[in-house]
Amino acid sequence: MNDSLDPRVNRLLLNQDSNKPIVVEEGENWNVYEVFHQEKRGAHHEHVGCVHAPDATMALVFAKEQYARRKKCVNIWVVRSTDILAFNLEDEDMFANNLEKTYRDASGFKVMEKINKFKAQSK
Amino acid sequence: MYGGGFIYEEPNRQPREEQQQQELLMDDPEKLAAFEARISRGEKIEPGDWMPADYRKQLIRLIEQHAHSEIIGALPEGTWITRAPGFRRKLALIAKVQDEVGHGQLLYNAAETLGKSREAMINDLLSGKSKYSNVFNYPATTWADVTVIGFLIDAAAIVNQVANAKGSYGPYCRALERICYEESFHLKQGHDAFIELATGTPAQKAMLQDALNRWWPPIMHFFGPPDKASAHTEKLMQWKVKMASNDDMRNQFLDQYVPKIWELGLTLPDPLLRKNADTGRWEYTDPDWNEFYEVIKGNGPCNQERLNVRKWAEEHGRWIRKALMQPATADLQELPLA
Numbered sequence: 001m002n003d004s005l006d007p008r009v010n011r012l013l014l015n016q017d018s019n020k021p022i023v024v025e026e027g028e029n030w031n032v033y034e035v036f037h038q039e040k041r042g043a044h045h046e047h048v049g050c051v052h053a054p055d056a057t058m059a060l061v062f063a064k065e066q067y068a069r070r071k072k073c074v075n076i077w078v079v080r081s082t083d084i085l086a087f088n089l090e091d092e093d094m095f096a097n098n099l100e101k102t103y104r105d106a107s108g109f110k111v112m113e114k115i116n117k118f119k120a121q122s123k
Numbered sequence: 124m125y126g127g128g129f130i131y132e133e134p135n136r137q138p139r140e141e142q143q144q145q146e147l148l149m150d151d152p153e154k155l156a157a158f159e160a161r162i163s164r165g166e167k168i169e170p171g172d173w174m175p176a177d178y179r180k181q182l183i184r185l186i187e188q189h190a191h192s193e194i195i196g197a198l199p200e201g202t203w204i205t206r207a208p209g210f211r212r213k214l215a216l217i218a219k220v221q222d223e224v225g226h227g228q229l230l231y232n233a234a235e236t237l238g239k240s241r242e243a244m245i246n247d248l249l250s251g252k253s254k255y256s257n258v259f260n261y262p263a264t265t266w267a268d269v270t271v272i273g274f275l276i277d278a279a280a281i282v283n284q285v286a287n288a289k290g291s292y293g294p295y296c297r298a299l300e301r302i303c304y305e306e307s308f309h310l311k312q313g314h315d316a317f318i319e320l321a322t323g324t325p326a327q328k329a330m331l332q333d334a335l336n337r338w339w340p341p342i343m344h345f346f347g348p349p350d351k352a353s354a355h356t357e358k359l360m361q362w363k364v365k366m367a368s369n370d371d372m373r374n375q376f377l378d379q380y381v382p383k384i385w386e387l388g389l390t391l392p393d394p395l396l397r398k399n400a401d402t403g404r405w406e407y408t409d410p411d412w413n414e415f416y417e418v419i420k421g422n423g424p425c426n427q428e429r430l431n432v433r434k435w436a437e438e439h440g441r442w443i444r445k446a447l448m449q450p451a452t453a454d455l456q457e458l459p460l461a
Contacts, residue, residue, distance in 0.1 A: 003428075004202075004428055005202060005262050005263065005264060006201075006202035008202075008205075009202070009428065009432055012432070012435055013435075014428075014431040014432065014434075014435055022249060022434050022437055022438050023246055024242040024245045024246050024249075024437065025242060030444075030448075032232075048301075049229060049232065049297070049298070049301070050232050051228070051232075052228075052232070052241070054444070054447040054448045055447070058447060065225070066225050066228060066229075069218075069221070069222070069225070070305075088171070089169060089171045089172060
């Protein structure tokens with residue numbers, strides 16, 4: 001009988017094998033899946049974190065437990081983390097010029113200037 | 124819940140191939156300077172980035188201890204689920220315990236990105252090598268204890284977590300965002316139950332006052348010893364692993380919560396506790412740090428029970444984990460998802 005305040009703990013047979021300390025083996029804690037959560041129908045799925053699970057079905061169940069306990073949610077995706085392909089962190093600079101590409105942006109075209117100039121000339 | 128920023132010393136890492144190479148580069152002053160510049164610019168460090176070996180080591184300990192604290196912290200509270208007064212309080216306590224276990228999962232995930240496997244972390248917890256917040260080595264003897272834990276210890280944890288959420292390591296910050304949001308419910312739930320007793324019958328008030336008196340010393344220990352006792356602090360703060368000193372966080376906690384305790388007509392068992400009007404800092408009797416170290420070493424009232432229960436759970440859950448790993452399991456029965 002354990003000397004605990006918790007009656008459930010007292011019903012457990014604790015520390016039976018103190019000579020054999022329990023050791024968790026590598027791989028006992030499964031594979032990693034990334035979780036994407038959809039707040040309402042029609043919205044994008046947003047990455048919210050990851051879960052550990054033995055397979056995809058259990059990953060979905062665990063994702064529901066972990067990421068859909070509260071707030072609005074209509075669906076969840078899980079994807080094996082190793083299936084996600086991404087660029088290397090060092091290659092971040094390939095995006096460095098994005099803000100300078102005015103030819104890709106509405107602000108790069110001075111339409112009003114041209115119209116006003118035309119109207120001024122035809123007066 | 125959490126263990127206030129005091130990082131207990133005990134290494135057990137199995138660095139992967141690439142990390143070992145990274146460590147060889149540790150003495151590279153150029154990389155270190157670039158790394159420190161990024162941090163001072165407020166940029167986040169992500170798992171694939173180069174980082175000093177010491178940064179990695181300290182972060183692993185910090186996050187791992189936080190994760191263990193969440194799981195172990197659920198134990199004194201889980202005890203009271205079947206005896207919480209009323210259906211609504213039982214529901215709320217179950218929800219809170221579920222949140223805590225979820226937080227543990229989120230934090231193990233974050234710590235794993237630094238290269239220590241979950242299996243190694245659990246083994247270190249069970250062997251006693253890895254520590255968790257001292258405050259959970261004390262027993263919750265009455266329902267009033269649960270309200271004190273739910274209100275004041277969650278409050279202390281929030282002070283810590285809100286500070287750390289602005290730290291430099293990306294995965295930890297993202298985990299803390301979700302955790303801070305959920306903790307706000309825990310705090311409200313704790314405060315609500317606390318007020319119920321404080322404004323109740325004389326017997327309820329007395330039970331609460333007694334619980335407060337017993338828990339005050341561990342609460343004062345929560346943020347760890349004064350920083351002058353620790354050599355690491357300066358470096359950790361420069362690297363934004365530690366975001367505020369133990370004393371500063373303790374002071375912030377006292378400033379926010381002691382008035383809330385006093386306004387309900389409750390007292391605290393420290394005659395020296397007061398806010399100095401000139402300095403704006405709180406003064407208090409210096410906590411007994413010897414007791415603190417004794418409890419960390421394993422000599423607290425509940426250390427053995429906590430680890431034994433965790434061991435039991437690990438052992439008795441093993442067959443389920445192994446069964447789920449068998450491919451044949453999936454063929455036997457369609458798993459109902461919802």
